[in-house]
Amino acid sequence: QHKFWSTQPVALPQEGSQDGPIDPTVDVEKFSKVPLPLPKEYEWVDVDLDNAQELEDVRELLCLNYVEDDDATLRFNYSAEFIAWALKPPGYQKSWHVGVRVASGKRKLVAFIGAVPMTIDVNKRTLNTSEVNFLCVHKKLRSKRLAPVLIKEVTRRCNLKGVYQATYTGGNVLPGIISTCQYFHRPINVPKLVDTGFSQPQPGMSIEKMAKASDIPANSPTRPQPEGFREMEEKDVAGVTALLKAYLSRFELAPIFSQEEVRHTFLSGRGEGEYIDGKPMREKQVVWAYVVEDPQTKLITDFISFYSLPSTVVGNDKHPILDAAYMFYYATEKALPDDWRSSSTTVFPRKLEVAKRSRVGERLNRLVEAILRVSKSTGFDVFNTLTLMESNHFISDQKFKPGSGLLNYYIFNWKLSKQINGGIGSGRD
Ligand code: YNC
Ligand code: MG
Known part of the structure; x- marks a missing residue:
């Protein structure tokens, strides 16, 4: 057929x-x-x-x-x-x-x-x-x-x-599907999401109440962003490349980024030369990347990023554009052995012992919450993610809602001996 x-x-x-x-x-x-x-x-x-x-x-x-x-x-x-x-x-x-x-x-x-x-x-x-x-x-x-x-x-x-x-x-x-992931959506601008039909009004619940339920918690002592969380800079390229390489080695399917690719993928697309109030112009910015720099060692211990991909709301004059942020690559050394930097191993286990698992879950939640605040303050309406990498740790805690969309992953001219558990983090759609 x-x-x-x-x-x-x-x-x-x-x-x-x-x-x-x-x-x-x-x-x-x-x-x-x-x-x-x-x-x-x-x-x-x-x-x-x-x-x-x-x-x-x-x-x-x-x-x-x-x-x-x-x-x-x-x-x-x-x-x-x-x-x-x-x-x-x-x-x-x-x-x-x-x-x-x-x-x-x-x-x-x-x-x-x-x-x-x-x-x-x-x-x-x-x-x-x-x-x-x-x-x-x-x-x-x-x-x-x-x-x-x-x-x-x-x-x-x-x-x-x-x-x-x-x-x-x-x-x-x-x-030839090798993996299928489901989209999840974190509402940010609830009134607009309802207006555009992206979100359904909840029976017996006002828009205000829905919006309140989707509030993104402020940075606070009980929900702190990791100490040393800041926007990625040129000087972080080597550290981010090493961390991504080690963290991504834990998955069955992942890209290998060179330093040049890390620089391009996470630091370009920032609307060079076009600034408003000293900040890159959001409309021109494609990718946002943040790191955690350990205050003592100055090493990069965590990384998280998202990209901007708006959609046209067909036939909606009030809201012609839906501003969507998409989770991109992230990494945390909490998922790696303590000696990962000096280890001769380059491939690390996916499965983690229970104590380590909960540290990874806690850290990913703090990172995702911090990046949700960034996406809210830069005016996004919704933050999307897929069921891949370690999104299972934060999807429900961070109030992502299941979407109807699925994304299928394929490899051309390569036969696999087993199904891939979650796809590559870069469908870019
Ligand atoms: C699709 N998305 O099954 P059969 S994703 C691949 N990817 O072939 P026609 C597709 N194949 O089933 P139309 C496909 N969609 O008879 C359809 N097909 O064997 C297959 N949409 O061709 C389909 N963009 O020209 C069927 O269909 C055959 O006029 C029918 O054109 C399709 O970018 C399309 O969704 C998708 O613009 C261009 O509908 C059109 O409908 C369209 O009669 C809206 O085609 C936009 C859209 C797809 C986004 C994407 C990934 C594409 C991957 C392509 C495969 C790459 C293989 C690797 C090549 C490099 C190898 C090396 C080394
Ligand atoms: Mg055609």
Whole structure:
């Protein structure tokens, strides 16, 4: 029934098999040097995201045609800054920013697919992959089998650069799911969430009462933010990279960040040069990253981050935009052995003894509460998270409510011997 996907190297995790490629082809000579054919009214373009007009063309295509929720009231509204941040990490390939334009007239951009390089560890194997995202076909060109052409073309371009595996996520169910996560939502601006239909009014409960129930506790002696909690700076790059590497080694699927990638992922996208009252302009800021610096040792012991991804509220004149923050990567050394910095081990156990588990839970709650305060003070309406990493520790304590959305995780051309427990922290949708 999947005319396209049944021809592709994707498979469900299979107990008892070995992890490895489904199609082991690595002969670069075999890959076509020319793009796939397109209907003659269209042409392939490498989108130049350093060109403001081309970046704007991608932004507009996505803003009008990208992912919507089930009843089509919310549609992702990525900013140009977000798109540039997500698609231009260190080592990015311009040829992986694949566009389709109408060949004549105004040469309108009608489809896009993007990939970026990413090193991942999956079940203790390190893979050079691409992360594929922003697959979008203009609404007027749907159901014409253009999506498979885009996917095959980006595959060809990855293969030509020696990349044979890819990760991707999506709300829809396709062959080869390796993990499924559920969205949870922490209400911040309750009246607006109710107004836009994002939250349902509670029977017998006024909006004021609902808002009060969703209050974010102030920083107080009983709910203190960790001492040394502050915004991440350039000088923290090495410390954050080391902490993330150790903490993320505990999971079955995780990216490996170089220092350059940490710098790009967590310190860029801050609206450089555009300040209001000495603070970066929130509208232009993509990512917020905070650390805990131990006051005595000056070492980075904790890290937490989120990104901004607003949605258009379709047809709502009062509230045209819903400002959503999304939990991104976090890490705490409370989940690591005390000697993790000097240890010769680089892979740490996921499972923790009971005492340690409760210390991790306590710390994550303090970190999440602190970041919720940041997101509230910067004007977000809702804070979203997924059931992955160690969100089980804070989802209910921090009053996240289950959403209807699911996010499925996939690896292209890689068979797993077991299902992954929670996905990678970077669907970016
Ligand atoms: C999807 N999201 O099943 P079968 S997520 C993959 N991802 O094929 P047509 C998808 N495949 O079932 P339309 C897909 N959605 O017959 C549909 N498909 O085998 C499959 N929406 O093609 C579908 N963005 O062109 C079917 O469908 C075939 O015109 C049908 O276009 C689809 O970015 C789409 O949700 C999604 O813009 C482009 O509906 C369009 O409907 C659209 O007739 C709104 O296509 C936006 C939206 C998807 C967001 C994302 C991740 C994409 C991953 C793609 C797979 C990458 C594989 C790895 C490649 C690199 C390998 C290396 C190395
Ligand atoms: Mg189509």
